Amino acid sequence: MARERADGPCPACGASRTPDAAAGALKICPACGYHYRMEPAERIAYLTDSGSFSEFSGNLRSLNPIDLSGYEEKLSEAEEKARMKDAVITGTCAIEGRELILGLMSFDFMGGSMGSVVGEKVCRALLMGAERGLPVALFTTSGGARMQEGIFSLLQMAKTASAAAELDKAGAPFFVVLCDPTTGGVTASFAMLADVILAEPGALIGFAGPRVIEGTIRESLPEGFQRAEFQRDKGFVDLIVSRRDQRRVLKDLIDLHGARRGEKSDKDREHKDTKEKREKREKKEKAEKER
Numbered sequence: 001m002a003r004e005r006a007d008g009p010c011p012a013c014g015a016s017r018t019p020d021a022a023a024g025a026l027k028i029c030p031a032c033g034y035h036y037r038m039e040p041a042e043r044i045a046y047l048t049d050s051g052s053f054s055e056f057s058g059n060l061r062s063l064n065p066i067d068l069s070g071y072e073e074k075l076s077e078a079e080e081k082a083r084m085k086d087a088v089i090t091g092t093c094a095i096e097g098r099e100l101i102l103g104l105m106s107f108d109f110m111g112g113s114m115g116s117v118v119g120e121k122v123c124r125a126l127l128m129g130a131e132r133g134l135p136v137a138l139f140t141t142s143g144g145a146r147m148q149e150g151i152f153s154l155l156q157m158a159k160t161a162s163a164a165a166e167l168d169k170a171g172a173p174f175f176v177v178l179c180d181p182t183t184g185g186v187t188a189s190f191a192m193l194a195d196v197i198l199a200e201p202g203a204l205i206g207f208a209g210p211r212v213i214e215g216t217i218r219e220s221l222p223e224g225f226q227r228a229e230f231q232r233d234k235g236f237v238d239l240i241v242s243r244r245d246q247r248r249v250l251k252d253l254i255d256l257h258g259a260r261r262g263e264k265s266d267k268d269r270e271h272k273d274t275k276e277k278r279e280k281r282e283k284k285e286k287a288e289k290e291r
């Protein structure tokens, strides 16, 4: 597939991109269904209940932890280009009246790379979900770890993964929507740890890019390698969801998981009861043995 250019023709079918062809607010090619890349503000507009999004941790800014020359300038340029302070925006919102925590990454901000700020904000979103018993949905797009922050960028993989484990322990659901492209350290950490992994049609999803892999193994890769559909067939993705259906699917998933605190299903309670009973019984048996 050709590379997407701003205002260029559809990279999938070559249809020209008139204002009409951007298919209104959803940026879907009307000829073939190709999903153009999208920035967080555009997603908030079509995903969330009008006016419900309330950002948190919006003032976090990256330092230059390894004193790399030129990094501060790069950050300022990215801030201007993406109109964001780093590559992810997090907030509370509602979808069809269901409260959730939403995080959206921006590819315009240094290729959606994950540095200390992205890691911290993703962590806070996941931990807030754990604390409040709310579902967390993250829309990912990333070239991987932010090399300009050296080891500090790689640390974010362990940090976000452990926050995802906290959310899991709290029993609140975690959903990820993999958007084009999701690669590197983001794929290798929180993006693959969700309870349900969704993807946008045609999104590139992988660790290393296809060119790097081809260069390493010196073999040509199969058709559609690392696209969302391929990853679904291989079991990495649960469901491919068009932007037209994302609100409905997220709403259904939240309902299915009974996310609100204290609304665990009877089955969960039953399971807990038997677990507690079993532990009590084992304790008693152990005490009897020791006697």
Ligand SMILES: [Zn+2]
Binding pocket: 010, 011, 012, 013, 014, 015, 029, 030, 031, 032, 033, 034
């Ligand atoms: Zn098209």
